[in-house]
Every structure is written in C-alpha cells, then in structure tokens.
Amino acid sequence: MRLADLVAGDGWKRLLYPPLGIALALVLWHWVCVQFGISTTVLPKPGLVLDAAIARRALLAAESWVTLKETVYGFVLALALGVPIAVAITASKTLNLMFAPLLIALQSVPKVALAPILLVWLGTGIESKLAIAWLVAFFPIVVDTAAGLQSTPRELLELARSLRASRWQVFSKVQFPAALPYIVTGSKVAVTLAVIGAVIGEFVGSSEGLGYLLLTATSQIDSPLAFAALFALAGLGILVYLAVVGAERLLAPLLPPAADRRD
Amino acid sequence: MSFGVLEGVRKEFLRPGRTVPMVAIDEASFAFEKGELVALLGPSGCGKTTLLRIIAGLIQKTSGSVRIRGEEVDEPHPDFGFVFQTPNLMPWRNVLDNVLFPMEILRRRDAAAKARALELLEMTGLIEFELARPHQLSGGMQQRVALCRALIHEPALLLMDEPFGALDELTRMEMNDLLLDIRARTHATVVFVTHSISEAIYLSDQVLVFSRRPARIAEHIRVELPYPRSAPTRYVPQFTALERRASRALGVLHEAADAAR
Numbered sequence: 001m002r003l004a005d006l007v008a009g010d011g012w013k014r015l016l017y018p019p020l021g022i023a024l025a026l027v028l029w030h031w032v033c034v035q036f037g038i039s040t041t042v043l044p045k046p047g048l049v050l051d052a053a054i055a056r057r058a059l060l061a062a063e064s065w066v067t068l069k070e071t072v073y074g075f076v077l078a079l080a081l082g083v084p085i086a087v088a089i090t091a092s093k094t095l096n097l098m099f100a101p102l103l104i105a106l107q108s109v110p111k112v113a114l115a116p117i118l119l120v121w122l123g124t125g126i127e128s129k130l131a132i133a134w135l136v137a138f139f140p141i142v143v144d145t146a147a148g149l150q151s152t153p154r155e156l157l158e159l160a161r162s163l164r165a166s167r168w169q170v171f172s173k174v175q176f177p178a179a180l181p182y183i184v185t186g187s188k189v190a191v192t193l194a195v196i197g198a199v200i201g202e203f204v205g206s207s208e209g210l211g212y213l214l215l216t217a218t219s220q221i222d223s224p225l226a227f228a229a230l231f232a233l234a235g236l237g238i239l240v241y242l243a244v245v246g247a248e249r250l251l252a253p254l255l256p257p258a259a260d261r262r263d
Numbered sequence: 264m265s266f267g268v269l270e271g272v273r274k275e276f277l278r279p280g281r282t283v284p285m286v287a288i289d290e291a292s293f294a295f296e297k298g299e300l301v302a303l304l305g306p307s308g309c310g311k312t313t314l315l316r317i318i319a320g321l322i323q324k325t326s327g328s329v330r331i332r333g334e335e336v337d338e339p340h341p342d343f344g345f346v347f348q349t350p351n352l353m354p355w356r357n358v359l360d361n362v363l364f365p366m367e368i369l370r371r372r373d374a375a376a377k378a379r380a381l382e383l384l385e386m387t388g389l390i391e392f393e394l395a396r397p398h399q400l401s402g403g404m405q406q407r408v409a410l411c412r413a414l415i416h417e418p419a420l421l422l423m424d425e426p427f428g429a430l431d432e433l434t435r436m437e438m439n440d441l442l443l444d445i446r447a448r449t450h451a452t453v454v455f456v457t458h459s460i461s462e463a464i465y466l467s468d469q470v471l472v473f474s475r476r477p478a479r480i481a482e483h484i485r486v487e488l489p490y491p492r493s494a495p496t497r498y499v500p501q502f503t504a505l506e507r508r509a510s511r512a513l514g515v516l517h518e519a520a521d522a523a524r
Contacts, residue, residue: 155351158321162339163368163416173367177355254355 044224052224064232066209070198074133075191082141090149107139115204129201136197137190148182149175181255184248191244195237265294272327286477287313300453302463305473311456319422344418346426350405352397359393362411383411403434423455460509472512482512
C-alpha cells in the first residue's frame with residue numbers, strides 16, 4: 001500500500017477533502033478542550049499552539065534546521081556506507097560468512113540503547129545525533145540492498161556469464177539496476193527512522209534541535225510550544241519522506257512500474 | 264565432421280548425506296550438422312535441461328565429451344545464444360535496449376548493432392514496440408524479444424530451454440512458425456528442449472527422446488518432413504506416425520493398447 005493510494009478519489013475531491021479532514025480534527029480537538037475543561041498544560045487548544053508557533057517561529061525554524069541536518073547527514077551517510085557494504089557481503093562468500101551474522105546480531109540490538117554510549121564517545125554536539133540517525137537508518141538500507149542484489153534472476157546472470165561479462169559489467173548492468181527498486185524501498189524506511197534517531201539523540205543529550213526544544217518546553221510546562229515543536233517534527237518527517245519519493249520519481253525511468261514492486 | 268558432437272556425456276550430482284551420486288544424464292551421444300534444428304524431448308525433470316546447460320558450458324559434465332565445431336566445450340561461449348523458459352527481460356530497459364544487451368557486454372553496441380536489432384524486431388513483428396517497456400508487452404511478445412536478444416550477436420548455436428513452454432497453445436504455434444521462419448532466414452543451428460511431442464516433431468530435423476531419470480536417449484527420430492512446414496504439416500500421416508513413435512518411446516503409449524485400438 002502506497003501513501004498516495006490512501007488518498008483516494010480524483011479531481012477537486014483530492015484537493016478539498018484532505019484539508020477538510022484536518023480542519024475537522026482541529027475542531028474536534030478544540031471542542032474536547034473546551035467541553036471537558038482540559039488545562040492548557042495537559043492539552044493546549046489548537047489556537048494556542050498556533051499562537052506559540054507564530055510567536056516562536058524563529059526558534060522553531062532554527063531548531064528544525066538542526067534536526068533536519070542531523071537527519072539528512074545520518075541518512076546520506078547510511079546510504080553511502082550501507083550500499084557498498086551490502087555489495088561487499090553479496091559479492092564475496094567469505095565476507096558474507098564473516099560479517100552477515102555480525103550484522104544480524106547488531107541489528108537486533110535496540111539502537112536506542114546505544115544512544116548514551118555514543119554520547120560518551122562523541123559528545124553532545126551534532127556528531128552523536130548524526131551517529132544515532134545513521135545507525136537506525138543503516139540496517140534497512142543494507143538489508144534491502146542485499147536482498148535486491150540477490151533477487152537478480154539466475155538466468156540473467158548466466159546470460160551475462162555466457163557472454164563473458166566482466167564482474168563490473170555484471171554488477172553495473174544487471175545486479176545494481178535489479179537492486180535499485182529495493183534500495184529505494186529501503187531508503188523510504190531508513191529516512192523515517194533517521195528522524196527518530198536524531199530526536200532520540202537530542203533527548204539523551206543535546207543543547208539544540210527539536211527534541212531538545214520538546215524537552216525544555218515540557219520541563220517549563222510550556223505545552224503550546226511543546227506541541228508546536230511536535231508539529232514541526234511531523235512536518236520535518238513528511239518533508240524528508242517526500243524528498244525520497246521525489247528522488248524515486250527522478251529514477252522512475254530506471255525502475256519497474258509501481259504495480260510490479262513490493263512497496 | 265559434424266558441427267556438434269556429443270559422446271558418452273554423463274552427469275552425476277552429489278546428494279547431501281548420500282554416498283551414491285544421482286545420475287542425471289547417462290551416456291548421451293548424438294551429432295548434428297550446421298543449420299539443423301535438434302529437439303531434446305522428454306518428461307519434466309528428466310535431465311534434458313541439464314544436458315542443454317552442459318552443451319552451453321554453463322555446468323560441467325562428469326565424463327564424456329561435447330564438441331562444437333571440433334572444440335571441446337567446458338565453459339560458456341560468447342558465440343552461443345540463449346532463450347530461457349521465461350523471457351527474463353530487464354524491466355528497467357526498453358525493448359531495443361534489452362535486445363542490445365549482449366552487444367553492450369561484447370562492447371559492440373554500434374550503429375550496425377542497432378540496425379540488426381531493428382531488423383530482428385521487424386522479423387518478429389515488434390517493430391512498433393522498440394521503445395516499450397517489457398511490462399507493456401504480452402508473454403508471447405516478451406519471449407519474442409528474448410529471441411531477438413539471443414540472436415543479436417549472430418551466434419553460431421542457439422540454445423533454447425523450453426522456450427515456449429510458458430505460453431498458451433495458440434501463441435505457442437505462432438512462435439513455432441516464427442522460429443522456423445527465423446531459422447530459414449538466419450540459417451541458425453538450434454538445440455532446444457521441450458516436453459511437447461508435436462512441437463518437437465513440427466520444428467525439428469531430429470528429435471532425441473529421453474527416458475525418465477537418469478536421462479538416456481530412448482529413441483532417435485529423424486524427421487524427414489520437408490521444410491517449409493506449416494499448419495497442414497501437422498495432419499499428414501507421416502507426422503502422426505512420428506508422434507506415435509515418440510509417444511511409445513516416452514512410455515505414454517503402450518504397444519498393446521495401440522494395437523488393440
């Protein structure tokens with residue numbers, strides 16, 4: 001199921017109905033706050049959140065920028081390291097036997113539990129956040145890329161072999177293009193995880209970023225600001241996901257039609 | 264000397280946990296001339312595909328010899344073309360780029376290669392589809408693209424592994440005629456695997472009927488029906504007689520039952 005499929009319908013309905021749904025949710029939220037007399041500390045009314053977002057927009061923008069950087073760097077690093085590592089463990093039986101079990105073992109470690117240790121190693125700057133974002137994004141990319149490389153039909157490999165194709169030719173003309181849809185799928189998972197990684201890093205120890213802002217706002221019982229930070233975070237998550245979808249669109253000439261893909 | 268000669272080809276597979284190896288092919292010997300069409304006919308899983316892969320040099324034989332143009336085959340040769348049971352086209356390439364794939368690997372993708380690709384696509388009725396992607400084509404059309412891809416580098420020997428086995432009956436008959444047409448134009452030498460008795464006889468100069476595992480040549484049928492063959496060929500008495508002979512060799516038609524008819 002693709003996200004776009006959830007937004008069914010066509011034409012004006014597509015444009016009108018989603019904002020209508022959001023508006024309805026906001027009205028409901030406001031009504032619940034008023035009807036049950038919920039205090040602003042527990043659940044601020046949507047209007048108050050909007051006020052806070054407007055009043056503190058410079059702060060929100062600055063902290064979003066920090067989290068965005070951590071996320072994107074972590075994700076790009078995961079892609080840059082994950083793909084070659086997947087290539088190495090699928091190309092070499094020895095490397096596979098040596099490192100595949102290690103990778104699986106590492107994958108089963110809850111990455112969040114490593115956050116305090118990474119903080120000790122790398123300090124409270126951007127490096128530790130980047131490392132956690134990288135760590136959580138890395139595995140889906142390695143696993144999906146490896147699966148994609150191994151999904152190449154045996155007959156195509158034999159065809160290439162019968163023509164005495166070099167290893168590079170087999171990789172660049174057969175295996176890598178066959179793996180590309182899998183890499184895209186892995187990237188979609190990885191980029192959403194990278195946001196989570198960055199925020200966890202900020203929770204554990206940081207002096208900037210949306211995660212840090214959330215912590216300080218709640219500790220100061222400034223719930224409207226905390227909720228504004230939450231919305232900024234959601235927006236950021238959607239933004240990076242859409243960036244990957246955009247990249248997918250650019251790669252479309254190289255990808256099989258969506259209907260044939262596991263997405 | 265013949266174009267292709269197989270002598271006493273034997274293939275054993277080691278089975279995990281067993282000391283006695285499984286014999287897939289036992290003492291296969293036959294010869295074929297340049298330009299001939301040879302069918303390896305047998306029940307599914309009898310080892311005829313294994314034999315084709317040995318001729319292709321994709322797997323090693325246990326003993327015996329396979330010589331093509333006097334040279335022993337023990338590794339894949341770029342001068343062979345392949346068609347598999349499924350088209351195995353690359354979904355990320357259009358039809359033309361799929362056909363040109365072997366030329367790319369051989370570093371001969373030039374204007375002449377493109378001209379030949381278009382000629383093959385013309386021959387197979389795909390000329391308007393050269394820019395289409397594989398998923399936009401039917402199964403039969405995809406297999407025709409695979410056929411063009413196998414012929415693009417003008418191989419001396421075309422090897423086909425149940426090439427039309429996944430197609431419906433009507434498409435399959437069309438493809439049979441197409442193959443005969445292409446063979447007549449390119450003078451290609453073809454060895455193909457099939458489990459269809461009528462397809463084997465309709466297409467071939469000679470049919471080698473294989474028994475169940477281990478695959479042994481149970482019957483060697485020379486098909487003397489003249490080319491060009493067409494639909495009426497399927498109904499001449501000689502055709503039916505050859506079908507009966509192949510059926511008996513395969514054990515699907517017993518002498519007694521046939522006589523009692």
